[in-house]
Amino acid sequence: MHLFKTLPFLLALTLGAANAETIRIAIGTQDTTINCATGGLMIRELKLLDKYLPHDGKYKEVTYDIQWKNFTSGAPLTNEMVADRLDIGAMADFPGSLNGAAFDKAGKKSLFISVLSGSTQGSGNGIVVPKDSPIQSISELKGKTISVPFASTSHGMLLRALKAQGIDPDKDVTILTQAPEVAAPALQTNKIDAHADFVPFAELFPYRGFARKIYDGSQANAPTFHGALVSAEYARKYPEVVVAYLRAALEADRLFAAEPEKYSELIEKTTGVEAEVAYLFHGPLGLQTRDFTWKPEYRQALKTSIETLRYLKKTDANLDVNTFVDDRYLREAFKLSGRDYDAALKDYDKLPLKANDALTGKPITSIKRVAQVWVGGEAHVRSYASPENAFTDARKLEGEGKKIRVIYAQDYNSGIKLFAQQAWFVRDAKGQLAAFLGKDAAATWARANNGTVVDYAAARQSAKLASN
Structure with a gap:
């Protein structure tokens, strides 16, 4: 050799x-x-x-x-x-x-x-809050108690993110050290106001239904x-x-x-x-x-x-x-x-999506509004050119008795992948939907584009009305 x-x-x-x-x-x-x-x-x-x-x-x-x-x-x-x-x-x-x-x-x-x-953007680290918390953005964490695994990548992200909002990590918030297995029950019992963590917990906790992601590391533009x-x-x-x-x-x-x-x-x-x-x-x-x-x-x-x-x-x-x-x-x-x-x-490209829209059969040529549906019992995730197509097909599949494992959407601004159920959407005058991680980002885009901010349930309902 x-x-x-x-x-x-x-x-x-x-x-x-x-x-x-x-x-x-x-x-x-x-x-x-x-x-x-x-x-x-x-x-x-x-x-x-x-x-x-x-x-x-x-x-x-x-x-x-x-x-x-x-x-x-x-x-x-x-x-x-x-x-x-x-x-x-x-x-x-x-x-x-x-x-x-x-x-x-x-x-x-x-x-x-x-x-x-x-991620050269910084995705992977994130900040979550209890599911029913009124907090929608990191700017609202001033005076709150935040936990994070100390000396972790997510700790560094948290410090940079707070400082970017003019929040002094030493004076304006209380930061506790907590491992993910400790933070999970603390979020469920509202003993902390927020938790910052690394892969995969800022997504895993929301997926399991007891937390809501309000911040992604890409917003700090801190590669990880x-x-x-x-x-x-x-x-x-x-x-x-x-x-x-x-x-x-x-x-x-x-x-x-x-x-x-x-x-x-x-x-x-x-x-x-x-x-x-x-x-x-x-x-x-x-x-x-x-x-x-x-x-x-x-x-x-x-x-x-x-x-x-x-x-x-x-x-x-x-x-x-x-x-x-x-x-x-x-x-x-x-x-x-x-x-x-x-x-x-x-090469900085993510793993590419090469697919046809599962509803229309047409090639997906733009990823700005891509959505995906993972259907129970199916080996491959279905892809769609838009959230409204994904929601329309999901409703049809559910009507046939099939179980939807999860629906994904892409953040319209950053391109990061989201759980659609956790996202905010903007519906424009044509009924087209765009997904966003944060409510503030959705509201900003809605004001600039004459749109209306809606949550997941309303977005699915609007897709239903548009298809009738």
Whole structure:
């Protein structure tokens, strides 16, 4: 096997990784953090790593000891990596920064080797309020109690979002630390006014019916991502193994892109996070882009996370992003997978939607008003050129006794994917509907376009009247 011909830094490997050696590959995953799925859950469940591990040259007589360990957050995963009980781990930019700092404090080094999924807009993080709360926007949170997992990506988003509204996070609000499993009952019992969280909880809680999303991270224009890290010593010793892991992740990404419904169901089966939520993130036009490349926005997100963590006094490390991020293994994985890394680096498109309107049969040529319906018992989500077409067809399907699992819409301003039941709509003079995450944004657009703001129920009713 002749890897890394153009990478002299790896040719100085010792011959110690020799015959009859047992090589441990201990991988820490975050299954419920579904942004990490292609770097953990899917590789494990589909046994993809075995396909790419080297078995020739110095690895000819090697035995691989593949170990998987699941975590609910990045901090304990990092502890295991620093203690040399894990070799590879998947986490977001903020905990990833703390990973680098923890390694540095221990006199070691970790490398951020790949993005797995993210949003250059900032989608993924979000703020929710109790379902029946009168609060409609972040500007109304002044004087309120907000919880968030401290030192997380969503914590950084919350601080930036509050400051953008002129709200002092230290004086104008009370911020508590709460993990998602604690925040859920707190929202249900109205013990907090709002909760900020990372993937998938700002969508999962509303989907489960006890919260309502009022803010998306894209409104802060703060790029965010989840990615994979490795011990630098491990990568130096076994570079081909690291590349094999990344090739397996690329394969998982390809499989998900080809059949998002199927693998959203796998995520639900494995984690309990409903398939409808996984598809919202990773299906066509989803909240997140499964983008492995180190775009400038993701490098900047890492710099921002380091600066914010220093501000929060969670670390005094001053990591150099230029040496912390190492894309050499990823570039090799792309090459061996027959893909062009530099072309992918320039591609900012979400997973595209290529479909005909399920009601009219006509090709969907604009995504501004796209809506989708997932029908119970159907393997594929139906797509529509407009919410009114989706609502009309949903009503027909329900009349036939079929169950509607979920209806999606795209935010008319930002393009982010929404649960239609949680959205606000504007109906224009022609009866056409446009979806919005926030009521304020809907009202602003309605004033400028002579429209009327309606909620989900009224939007469905107006589609019914228009079709009669």
